[in-house]
Amino acid sequence: MIRIRDLKKHFRLRHNPLARLRGHHDHIIKAVDGVSFELKEGEVLGLVGESGCGKTTLAKTVLRLHWPTDGNVLYRGRDIFSMERHEVKALRRDMQVVFQDSNSTLDPRMNAERLLEEPLLLHRIGDRRDRQRAVASMLDKVKLSPAFLTRHAAELSGGQRQRLSIARALIIEPRLLIADEPLAGLDPVVSTQLLNLMLSLKKEMGLTYLLISHDLQTVSYASDRVMVMYKGRVVETIGGDRFESGSVHPYTRFLMNTGPTASGTSNGDVHRHVPPPETSCAFQGKCPHATALCRKASPVLREVAPGHMVACHLV
Numbered sequence: 001m002i003r004i005r006d007l008k009k010h011f012r013l014r015h016n017p018l019a020r021l022r023g024h025h026d027h028i029i030k031a032v033d034g035v036s037f038e039l040k041e042g043e044v045l046g047l048v049g050e051s052g053c054g055k056t057t058l059a060k061t062v063l064r065l066h067w068p069t070d071g072n073v074l075y076r077g078r079d080i081f082s083m084e085r086h087e088v089k090a091l092r093r094d095m096q097v098v099f100q101d102s103n104s105t106l107d108p109r110m111n112a113e114r115l116l117e118e119p120l121l122l123h124r125i126g127d128r129r130d131r132q133r134a135v136a137s138m139l140d141k142v143k144l145s146p147a148f149l150t151r152h153a154a155e156l157s158g159g160q161r162q163r164l165s166i167a168r169a170l171i172i173e174p175r176l177l178i179a180d181e182p183l184a185g186l187d188p189v190v191s192t193q194l195l196n197l198m199l200s201l202k203k204e205m206g207l208t209y210l211l212i213s214h215d216l217q218t219v220s221y222a223s224d225r226v227m228v229m230y231k232g233r234v235v236e237t238i239g240g241d242r243f244e245s246g247s248v249h250p251y252t253r254f255l256m257n258t259g260p261t262a263s264g265t266s267n268g269d270v271h272r273h274v275p276p277p278e279t280s281c282a283f284q285g286k287c288p289h290a291t292a293l294c295r296k297a298s299p300v301l302r303e304v305a306p307g308h309m310v311a312c313h314l315v
């Protein structure tokens with residue numbers, strides 16, 4: 001369904017003129033730095049990695065909300081960055097996104113009914129009666145009672161707000177849902193319910209998911225494949241069921257040992273984003289197994305077993 005080839009998204013942080021006069025160069029943040037992967041129809045692909053590794057930037061580039069620095073994204077065989085206007089419109093319908101903080105994405109002045117009707121209006125789908133029917137049916141699908149139609153985002157709990165966001169994303173019947181930390185901030189029971197709801201909706205509506213989360217357990221439970229990112233690159237991709245026992249990249253193992261909270265907290269080193277020299281492994285500075293080769297050459301992602309890709313000199 002989607003094929004991503006050597007995708008790069010670099011941000012240039014400009015210094016103020018005075019700093020420039022003093023000879024400071026603009027700082028380049030390589031948020032996504034040469035990522036390639038495929039997302040198959042009907043698949044749940046999980047994406048993990050610590051804060052700042054480029055997950056959201058990758059998602060936004062795939063959604064065509066960022067223009068890439070290099071590389072391309074093929075959606076059903078078409079490069080999304082060279083699409084005609086009508087194709088972009090269709091793409092906007094096919095790809096939907098749910099972000100973590102639905103509090104800021106749901107207009108506080110609108111009630112649930114209007115929030116759900118809005119995407120249908122935007123995409124000119126159906127007449128008033130069709131839309132009412134679609135709204136009622138979608139609300140039911142996300143297990144919210146009709147009483148919620150008149151409520152506003154502020155009157156909902158975090159879990160209910162997220163259900164509404166999911167309903168808003170799915171009401172126009174997309175093919176792909178990108179969920180960026182959809183469960184963050186929810187308590188474990190609500191989070192599990194929401195994840196299971198998402199998975200059953202996926203089946204029911206024939207969707208494909210890109211699921212981004214800090215929580216490794218959630219991701220490996222829900223995903224057919226898990227992709228691990230470190231400093232803008234994919235370091236390992238492995239089947240969800242094999243993730244815990246079969247993953248081998250030293251960074252993946254590090255993430256597992258530090259647990260979801262540690263990987264979720266910001267890590268000063270990552271945030272400073274000291275760009276690793278192109279000629280070494282990005283993880284070598286922290287890797288307990290690093291050798292001279294790791295300091296000399298950047299490892300490429302290669303298949304070590306069917307469906308298992310690793311970028312590490314030592315594997």
Ligand SMILES: Nc1ncnc2c1ncn2[C@@H]1O[C@H](COP(=O)(O)OP(=O)(O)OP(=O)(O)O)[C@@H](O)[C@H]1O
Pocket residue numbers: 011012029030031049050051052053054055056057058270271273
């Ligand atoms: N619009 C932007 N301009 C400049 N830098 C940016 C921009 N967006 C992201 N970045 C930087 O790119 C890097 C990757 O950010 P990104 O938000 O993609 O990470 P993430 O993996 O989603 O992190 P988190 O888990 O905290 O959501 C970070 O260093 C971030 O500061």
Ligand SMILES: [Mg+2]
Pocket residue numbers: 055056057180
């Ligand atoms: Mg993010």
